[in-house]
Amino acid sequence: MARGPATSLYRIFSSRKNISWDGFSLWNRLFHCIRDQEYSSSPKGLIFVSLDFPIHQRLTSLINLQNIQLASKSKKFRDFNLIHWKPYSTEIVNGGKINENGVCDSTAIESTPIIDSSFGNTNSFKNVAFRDPVQLYQELRNSEKGVKQTPYGSEILHEIFMSFGKSGWASNQALAIYIGRSFFPTAVHKFRSFFFKRCPADVFKYLISIGPCRESERFLFPIFVEFCLEKFPDEIKRFQGIVESADLTKPHTWFPFARAMKRKIIYHCGPTNSGKTYNALQRLMEAKKGVYCSPLRLLAMEVFDKMNAHGVYCSLYTGQEKQSVPFANHIACTVEMVSTEELYDVAVIDEIQMIADLSRGYAWTRALLGLKADEIHLCGDPSVLNIVRKICSETGDELVENHYERFKSLQVEKETLLGDLQNVRSGDCIVAFSRREIFEVKMVIEKFTKHRCCVIYGVLPPETRRQQASLFNDQNNEFDVLVASDAVGMGLNLNIRRVVFYSLEKYNGEKFVPVSATQVKQIAGRAGRRASHYPDGLATTFHLHDFSYLVKCLKQPFDEVKKVGLFPFFEQVELFAGQLPNDTFCQLLDKFGENCRLDGSYFLCQHDHIKKVAKMLEKIQGLSLQDRFNFCFAPVNIRDQKAMLHLLEFASSYSQNHPVSITMKMPKDSAKNDSELLDLEAKHQVLSMYLWLSHYFKEETFPYAQKAAMMATNIAELLGQSLTKANWKPESRKNGGKPKLQENKNGYERPMSLVKVYQK
Ligand SMILES: Nc1ncnc2c1ncn2[C@@H]1O[C@H](COP(=O)(O)OP(=O)(O)OP(=O)(O)O)[C@@H](O)[C@H]1O
Numbered sequence: 001m002a003r004g005p006a007t008s009l010y011r012i013f014s015s016r017k018n019i020s021w022d023g024f025s026l027w028n029r030l031f032h033c034i035r036d037q038e039y040s041s042s043p044k045g046l047i048f049v050s051l052d053f054p055i056h057q058r059l060t061s062l063i064n065l066q067n068i069q070l071a072s073k074s075k076k077f078r079d080f081n082l083i084h085w086k087p088y089s090t091e092i093v094n095g096g097k098i099n100e101n102g103v104c105d106s107t108a109i110e111s112t113p114i115i116d117s118s119f120g121n122t123n124s125f126k127n128v129a130f131r132d133p134v135q136l137y138q139e140l141r142n143s144e145k146g147v148k149q150t151p152y153g154s155e156i157l158h159e160i161f162m163s164f165g166k167s168g169w170a171s172n173q174a175l176a177i178y179i180g181r182s183f184f185p186t187a188v189h190k191f192r193s194f195f196f197k198r199c200p201a202d203v204f205k206y207l208i209s210i211g212p213c214r215e216s217e218r219f220l221f222p223i224f225v226e227f228c229l230e231k232f233p234d235e236i237k238r239f240q241g242i243v244e245s246a247d248l249t250k251p252h253t254w255f256p257f258a259r260a261m262k263r264k265i266i267y268h269c270g271p272t273n274s275g276k277t278y279n280a281l282q283r284l285m286e287a288k289k290g291v292y293c294s295p296l297r298l299l300a301m302e303v304f305d306k307m308n309a310h311g312v313y314c315s316l317y318t319g320q321e322k323q324s325v326p327f328a329n330h331i332a333c334t335v336e337m338v339s340t341e342e343l344y345d346v347a348v349i350d351e352i353q354m355i356a357d358l359s360r361g362y363a364w365t366r367a368l369l370g371l372k373a374d375e376i377h378l379c380g381d382p383s384v385l386n387i388v389r390k391i392c393s394e395t396g397d398e399l400v401e402n403h404y405e406r407f408k409s410l411q412v413e414k415e416t417l418l419g420d421l422q423n424v425r426s427g428d429c430i431v432a433f434s435r436r437e438i439f440e441v442k443m444v445i446e447k448f449t450k451h452r453c454c455v456i457y458g459v460l461p462p463e464t465r466r467q468q469a470s471l472f473n474d475q476n477n478e479f480d481v482l483v484a485s486d487a488v489g490m491g492l493n494l495n496i497r498r499v500v501f502y503s504l505e506k507y508n509g510e511k512f513v514p515v516s517a518t519q520v521k522q523i524a525g526r527a528g529r530r531a532s533h534y535p536d537g538l539a540t541t542f543h544l545h546d547f548s549y550l551v552k553c554l555k556q557p558f559d560e561v562k563k564v565g566l567f568p569f570f571e572q573v574e575l576f577a578g579q580l581p582n583d584t585f586c587q588l589l590d591k592f593g594e595n596c597r598l599d600g601s602y603f604l605c606q607h608d609h610i611k612k613v614a615k616m617l618e619k620i621q622g623l624s625l626q627d628r629f630n631f632c633f634a635p636v637n638i639r640d641q642k643a644m645l646h647l648l649e650f651a652s653s654y655s656q657n658h659p660v661s662i663t664m665k666m667p668k669d670s671a672k673n674d675s676e677l678l679d680l681e682a683k684h685q686v687l688s689m690y691l692w693l694s695h696y697f698k699e700e701t702f703p704y705a706q707k708a709a710m711m712a713t714n715i716a717e718l719l720g721q722s723l724t725k726a727n728w729k730p731e732s733r734k735n736g737g738k739p740k741l742q743e744n745k746n747g748y749e750r751p752m753s754l755v756k757v758y759q760k
């Protein structure tokens with residue numbers, strides 16, 4: 001028997017002992033079910049109702065409207081699929097077996113019938129729901145005095161308005177008439193006072209009969225609209241200005257030149273190590289003029305080197321470096337830096353799945369929508385294929401899909417390392433998710449085995465990462481094991497035989513969470529590389545207990561991405577700021593986030609780090625909005641107080657029109673311990689930030705860019721030397737980072753040193 005929604009109602013009713021006003025959502029579902037006669041696919045539609053009095057009343061009106069006989073009371077209903085109800089009596093008809101096991105427990109609801117004389121004739125208010133809201137509003141407006149409300153009815157009406165005021169649906173809809181979220185509660189409050197004073201009898205009865213539910217929200221909303229339009233024209237006008245200036249809908253229309261072109265988009269779709277980038281680059285090198293958009297500086301540098309090595313002159317353009325090669329028609333850049341003004345024959349946007357990245361996704365969206373190139377090659381996994389299809393249909397671009405498979409499939413090695421680093425082999429890449437673990441693992445391997453380790457992690461400058469990668473790739477030295485963070489997942493060409501996950505949990509700034517399947521796949525996929533020493537890839541875990549999760553992740557298909565990132569340009573923020581001239585930049589960002597409108601395929605990228613910098617810079621006077629905007633995007637680790645202080649100094653000096661200088665003691669030797677290594681890392685980050693700023697502001701304001709570049713290169717070299725020698729106990733960063741203490745069942749204890757574990 002087809003039971004659909006009514007059956008689920010049955011289940012809900014069965015699981016609740018007390019259906020009172022809390023049961024409005026149930027009521028609401030029931031209402032729709034009856035109104036739309038969804039149950040009628042079965043001649044014996046299954047509808048169980050626990051009748052407390054208000055529900056009973058509302059059903060009465062509905063039954064009259066729909067000419068349905070319905071319901072019952074205080075029985076075990078499992079044997080019946082249609083139960084007829086008549087006011088104040090119970091009659092069960094049309095019995096029949098159903099297979100449900102639940103019992104509708106309505107016995108707990110012994111309602112006290114609160115009989116309100118005004119409910120005598122239900123037909124008198126049944127038409128209220130269909131009345132013209134404009135007319136109804138006029139009537140309310142013109143009425144001197146509303147119906148005398150019973151305490152019971154008044155209480156329900158209060159609840160209806162309370163629920164209306166909290167309704168996400170209503171506050172969302174109100175945005176359409178420019179009632180902002182922050183003003184919505186005030187508007188509802190005033191509307192309530194107005195309504196209570198003037199509510200006529202039939203409207204009152206109708207609302208009481210349906211209670212606080214979606215239906216009452218939908219009934220009240222158009223009347224509320226009329227009320228707001230008349231009472232709050234100034235607020236509406238002001239908010240309209242705000243909303244219109246925070247409109248991020250139809251982002252494809254922001255690039256009219258690109259829209260005027262008939263672009264051809266080629267999506268190279270496949271897993272890691274399948275030749276996507278290789279093929280896109282082949283096409284790029286044939287073009288007269290082209291651009292490669294990289295997710296990382298490191299990868300931009302690799303492509304820059306590769307193109308020039310192939311005799312295709314290519315310049316490099318990242319936030320930190322601009323290397324113009326004479327006669328070059330090609331550019332390798334980071335995706336944030338790509339120009340949407342320049343015309344190209346061919347563009348490559350690598351790792352297109354990053355378009356859904358919560359923080360940086362907007363840069364890929366901008367490149368995809370805005371690049372003025374006849375041919376655009378996208379390289380990435382299948383997760384964003386559908387949304388790219390959708391975007392292309394909006395932009396009118398032609399989409400060609402090239403699907404790839406891995407050259408050799410990735411094998412999972414059943415034998416894990418069984419928790420013992422002595423099982424490490426040549427060509428292994430041990431992936432750990434914290435800097436501390438990386439150094440511990442390196443130390444143990446070097447102390448207790450014959451292997452030597454290179455290390456790669458996110459904070460290291462790209463030059464150092466490359467130096468470590470080539471040390472590892474070179475077969476003619478003793479460095480045959482790589483210990484790396486998830487930074488290894490993208491960009492570097494590495495000769496990895498086997499990826500070993502040291503753990504599959506990662507600290508997200510608050511707690512440990514499992515590493516996502518997508519990331520596991522991406523990292524594991526680094527194993528095995530065409531035409532290398534290890535063409536076949538293997539993946540396994542350090543601990544046996546992580547193994548099943550690894551297998552699960554590798555088997556899992558790619559999740560389909562539904563939304564891609566977006567962030568306003570400076571000009572959009574400036575327009576928005578015009579509406580709120582007294583707000584600080586940080587407040588502007590908050591309000592923009594609250595009020596911006598987006599199409600269904602887009603989300604606003606996270607900008608907490610931008611807000612944190614904005615907040616810090618608030619105390620500096622004399623910075624224009626654009627200056628603030630630029631400073632806020634500077635690459636700074638917001639958890640590193642020293643780096644933040646440097647940024648503050650830079651901004652302060654800039655605001656006073658002083659040439660911004662770097663005050664930093666240059667280290668002479670490589671690090672001898674972990675704190676010296678941390679110092680080198682931090683110094684490099686500050687120099688990198690200076691270089692970044694020097695490209696965004698006028699040269700004379702940051703006049704020491706060359707010196708900073710030299711210092712950065714030296715530090716990167718010292719970092720490389722330090723890592724090669726490093727065999728010390730890692731320190732935790734002073735500011736933020738992963739917690740030092742780990743929880744166990746009996747309280748907290750320090751994690752045991754891995755070296756001690758092995759010595760034991
Ligand atoms: N047709 C080819 N001839 C020679 N080498 C190739 C070819 N295709 C790919 N390779 C090599 O195989 C390796 C992996 O290729 P590529 O980097 O293009 O993979 P990918 O699918 O882009 O992987 P990822 O997801 O890691 O970006 C590279 O070292 C590349 O040079």
Ligand SMILES: [Mg+2]
Nearest residue numbers: 276277278379
């Ligand atoms: Mg690639």
